[in-house]
Amino acid sequence: MESFRIKPEIYFGDGALSALVRYQGQRVFIVADPFVVKSGMITHVTEQLPSCEIKIFDDIVPDPPIETIAKGILAFEQFKPSVVAAVGGGSAIDAAKAIRFFADGGKDSTLAAIPTTSGTGSEMTSFAVLTDKKTGRKYPVVMDDLLPEAAILDAALVKTVPPAVTADTGMDVLTHAVEAYVSTKASAFSDALAQKAVAYVFSYLESAYQGDDEARARMHEASAMAGIAFNAASLGLNHAIAHNLGGRLGLPHGRVNAILMPHVIAFNAEDKTAAARYAFLGAIARRAVQEGRAKRKATVGTIGAGNGNFYSTVSGGLGTVMPGVRDFIEQIERLMRCIHMPLDFKACGVAAEKIEEVKAAAAAGALLDGCMATNPRTVTAAQIEAMIVRSGGGSVWRQKYY
Numbered sequence: 001m002e003s004f005r006i007k008p009e010i011y012f013g014d015g016a017l018s019a020l021v022r023y024q025g026q027r028v029f030i031v032a033d034p035f036v037v038k039s040g041m042i043t044h045v046t047e048q049l050p051s052c053e054i055k056i057f058d059d060i061v062p063d064p065p066i067e068t069i070a071k072g073i074l075a076f077e078q079f080k081p082s083v084v085a086a087v088g089g090g091s092a093i094d095a096a097k098a099i100r101f102f103a104d105g106g107k108d109s110t111l112a113a114i115p116t117t118s119g120t121g122s123e124m125t126s127f128a129v130l131t132d133k134k135t136g137r138k139y140p141v142v143m144d145d146l147l148p149e150a151a152i153l154d155a156a157l158v159k160t161v162p163p164a165v166t167a168d169t170g171m172d173v174l175t176h177a178v179e180a181y182v183s184t185k186a187s188a189f190s191d192a193l194a195q196k197a198v199a200y201v202f203s204y205l206e207s208a209y210q211g212d213d214e215a216r217a218r219m220h221e222a223s224a225m226a227g228i229a230f231n232a233a234s235l236g237l238n239h240a241i242a243h244n245l246g247g248r249l250g251l252p253h254g255r256v257n258a259i260l261m262p263h264v265i266a267f268n269a270e271d272k273t274a275a276a277r278y279a280f281l282g283a284i285a286r287r288a289v290q291e292g293r294a295k296r297k298a299t300v301g302t303i304g305a306g307n308g309n310f311y312s313t314v315s316g317g318l319g320t321v322m323p324g325v326r327d328f329i330e331q332i333e334r335l336m337r338c339i340h341m342p343l344d345f346k347a348c349g350v351a352a353e354k355i356e357e358v359k360a361a362a363a364a365g366a367l368l369d370g371c372m373a374t375n376p377r378t379v380t381a382a383q384i385e386a387m388i389v390r391s392g393g394g395s396v397w398r399q400k401y402y
Helices: 014-025 034-038 066-079 089-100 164-181 188-209 213-233 237-249 254-270 272-296 318-338 353-370 370-372 381-391
Strands: 010-013 027-034 053-057 083-088 111-117 127-132 137-142 150-153
Touching: 010 053, 010 254, 010 353, 014 083, 014 150, 027 034, 027 066, 027 089, 027 381, 034 083, 053 066, 053 353, 066 089, 066 127, 066 150, 066 237, 083 089, 089 111, 089 150, 111 213, 127 272, 137 237, 137 370, 150 213, 164 213, 164 237, 164 272, 164 370, 188 213, 188 318, 237 353, 237 381, 254 272, 254 318, 254 381, 272 353
Parallel strands: 010 150, 027 053, 027 083, 083 111, 111 150
Antiparallel strands: 127 137
């Protein structure tokens, strides 16, 4: 028997922050990114809580280390809130989840997640990623008790996100959806959400990168949809490597995922079921780009170029499917170019010597990562190291796989 549960309750659309009215008169502990506080964005939240006693904890850094969680737990226990409001990107939301979970009295409080970026999907998941500063390794913590009670998706909070952050987080959305779709735990319910998220990314990410408000709102929704999908189906090799490589290279999580993705897809596509699923996503992506282009009455570069019926890449045997996999990889890379995303780590300023230095430890950590359990193919440390090296740049990796 299988099950599928959707939690938290989702508030979205214009004025979604007004959902905070339900917390009037309570003690609210806000966990926020420092930028959210310094920029004044936090006032969008606090003005919805006029009768509440509020304490703001903004000692949040990217990829929150265990030490930050310990500070937050102390602040939580001193304040004794009934509501925790996480305001920020994935780091703030993950930190809030961990603080509430580990603090005395935390489980008696309500958690409302209010994302200010569109990427991690953390507002929809039972995942929190914490970092060991000494090793640079990220530790995914997965427990149902980490799920927020409410997710508030107000697109007004993402209108001023810088283009580079929009690109990084948008590719994280795509990675979440793709990995959920080929996961060994995928279901009809997670598939539906993953497919829609992929379609939204290829329809709206470039326009969101260029600052279009409607596109930003759709990417905010895509992030949540992909979050629900991977919370149910889990992730895979792509995230397992990224969790153990990004900190060592000092690069944004979404960017690391994006650079690894073509190599991981090529590897996993040796599995026939995964290959057919990747090819189907490629067909969805192509259709989404075509429809988005027609709707906006503008071109989106060369994304989705190519001929063929919508289903032409997903019928027949593996010989028919593999061109669909190649097409999907090419569409991903074209999208990356359109949002000025580097295609390899060399283009990010990472030297080949650094790749050689970290590859063994990153591969070893990836094999221990919880995301590996649902990857469609088993993998060895040597194979992971080879993918990391190819992602570094300077090799024609398609000759290896195709």
